[in-house]
Amino acid sequence: MSLDAAVARLADRLLEQEFVEVLAHHDADGIAAASILCHAMFREGGRFRLRIRPGITTADIPGDGSVLLCDFGSALTDLPGDVMVVDHHLPRFEGDYHVNPHLAGVDGDRNLSAAGAAYLVAQRMGDNRDLAGLALLGIIGDGQALDGPNREIVNDGIANGFITPRRGLRLPGRGLVEQLALAVDPYLPGFSGEPERARALVAEVTDEDDMDTESLLTRLVLTAAPEASVSALCGIWGTTYSLGREVIDEALNLAAVVDACGKAGNGDIGASLCLRSSHAIQEAWEITARYRQAVVAGIRGARRLDERLAIFAVDDGRVASDVADALANDFVQTGPVFVIGRSGDDCSVSARCPPGIDLDLAALMRTAAEACGGRGGGHRLRAGARIAADQADRFRQAILEAVPA
Secondary structure, three states: OOOOOHHHHHHHHHOOOOOOEEEEOOOOOHHHHHHHHHHHHHOOOOOEEEEEEEOOHHHOOOOOOEEEEEEEOOOOOOOOOOEEEOOOOOOOOOOEEEEEEHHOOOOOOOOHHHHHHHHHHHHOOOOOHHHHHHHHHHHHOOOOOHHHHHHHHHHHHHHHHOOOEEEEEEOOOOOHHHHOOOOOOOOOOOOOOOOOHHHHHHHHHHHHEEEEEHHHHHHHHHHHOEEEEEHHHOEEEEEEEEOOOOOOHHHHHHHHHHHHHHHHHOOOHHHHOHHHOOOOOOHHHHHHHHHHHHHHHHHOOOOOOOOOOEEEEEEEEEHHHHHHHHHHHOOOOOOOOOEEEEOOOOOEEEEEEEOOOOOOOOHHHHHHHHHHOOOEOOOOOOEEEEEEHHHHHHHHHHHHHOOOO
């Protein structure tokens, strides 16, 4: 089935529903995807309940009524056939109401996020062009490229005045000191987790309201270069986006705040921002600052567990995904990166391929996790798993055996 046909079928299905249970993954892409479709349903007179979750199993699906899953569900083979799924992970679900770019030959890893797929569905439900900025959160949050459908969606937002591109620092934060001291994407050695050094640099390159951008960038690059990757250094400055309709105007800021709220267990606050409520903005920023401090601590405290393969352990399972992103993309690596973090009786495992490395991590994580009684999957170059804590050593051994020397 073509992507357009799948989108039309799901849009029609949603328009038929009086009430929908919406469950969404807890990152920026999942929360944005669900919020887009909640906007679209509300505008057409539909009602919904939105819940944000770190993962989903078939046992979590409500037994009665219509159910919509956003940014997860595609990997489940035993979902009820009438469950609606908007996702971009490698698909195994075969239900009738399933929008997933991979099923139409589109690269869901790079060219269409769950939020982007949700935007396409919303557009078939009515005039929802003003939601293009929320679709951009999925692109930013999942590190996708502005190619294919992603480019078309962003261009649509620009053409209609809902997205305005410009050039600037690509570091989220409420001010330059916070942007530097809490930088995790990219992570900046010498400044991330170093508020006093960040404050000293800001004092040196600013004069009243004027900032010497050239001096700032020069100092950042010279300080970070001995440890940072090329992609990290190139990620400091570039294209940013203003979102005229959202409660936080800067797209990188909104993506960071929504993502942090979701992963910190406050997905309701992240969703409220995407639903254009401004009542919790200050609280959301404070949650974001605390969460990014935890990510910085995770990066700095990550313990390498193997000499050959880049397998790391962190103490806080909540930050495993973001630590893996930083270790894989912002430091020089010669192979895939795996980060294991404990969350209660379970362990969260995040796997990433750094630039230039191509390995099917989704298949690897699924196979290794299932052998340990857990579950895993995701994207080819960016995947994850959840296993029992007492299976961590067994899981690590399975990874070592699966990845060639």
